[in-house]
Amino acid sequence: MFCNGQPADAAALGAALVNYGHFTSLQVRGHAVQGLDLHLQRLAHATQALFGSVLDEGQVQRWMAQALHLAGVADASLRVTVFSRAFDFRAPLATVAADVLVAVSAPVRLSAARAVCSVRYQRDLPAIKHVGTFGLFQQRREAMAAGFDDALFLTAEGLVSEGSTWNIALHDGQQLVWPQAPALRGTAEALLRQHWEQPQVVRAVDSVELDAIQAAFACNASGIWPLATIDGRALAGSEALAGQGRAVMAGVPWQPLRA
Structure with a gap:
């Protein structure tokens, strides 16, 4: 350090x-x-x-x-x-x-599929990646205690926002959907949105729509991983969708750190 x-x-x-x-x-x-x-x-x-x-x-x-x-x-x-x-x-x-x-x-690369549960929770100042992480880690802990791998956050109004330490992309069968709600907009999300060549949209996603979602992946600077289930509902297309995301990121240039 x-x-x-x-x-x-x-x-x-x-x-x-x-x-x-x-x-x-x-x-x-x-x-x-x-x-x-x-x-x-x-x-x-x-x-x-x-x-x-x-x-x-x-x-x-x-x-x-x-x-x-x-x-x-x-x-x-x-x-x-x-x-x-x-x-x-x-x-x-x-x-x-x-x-x-x-x-x-040590370097890491996240890729393993995860099962998540939705919870109503919003970080303080969600647009800033601040050090106040107690609440989100506690939400992850409670999700794991309930048999899941992580937590997907919903706003008080029931809109999908973000995961505990990651952003989420959903596929509705026609296009990639980035949920629009107060959240930390990650660097991986920004790069994927910039380089994704297939149809995509940014819009509000109500939690009731999750029942119709066919695939989803999570992303942050450590990688992209499929969401195998959300609230126990299997998403059969998530592995393939995450693979598409990784292929997109493989084409994103690496910027050298200059001393």
Whole structure:
């Protein structure tokens, strides 16, 4: 772990324990990232929203590349967390400089099919990938305790929004459907929507429509995986649909991390 380009010490990590900040998670292969610009834009936008300050995207990219170099790896999972040692919850409107924590871990690629259950839940500030993850992890835990693999979130009005740590794409037999509801719009979703050449649409999806869905997959920066069932209803076409998604992502260029 590295904070502002230096090995993270106890002082930096102690400040990062404050439950106020945001992050992005990404996969690196051969010192390159799919959707690197989207990850950096996400960090810059959220830094302005939470701290009122401007994030130097170029510096963040250099710190990411440096962390890989110091860890001696070209393939990895990176989590880039933005917090502020100057943030004071008693004066939250103050504009404060951001600190950047880069954590390097082993690369992953998610692909196994999952069974999910729908629950009515919405994260705070759903458009921001913030560090307040207690609620969504608890929803996943409760889903697993009930015999499922994960939770699919619905709004209070019953609209499909997102999974615990992933976005969802549905197929209604004619086109790919991206649910329109308050949610974190992921980098994988953005890349798939940009490069998907078959019919697709973004629209509100009521939970009652799930009974007619023929296939679905989940996606985030760690991969694409089929949803075998939703609320116990089997989706026979999900494996094939996820395969289409992976084929699309295979053609998305990797952007090099520049030191």
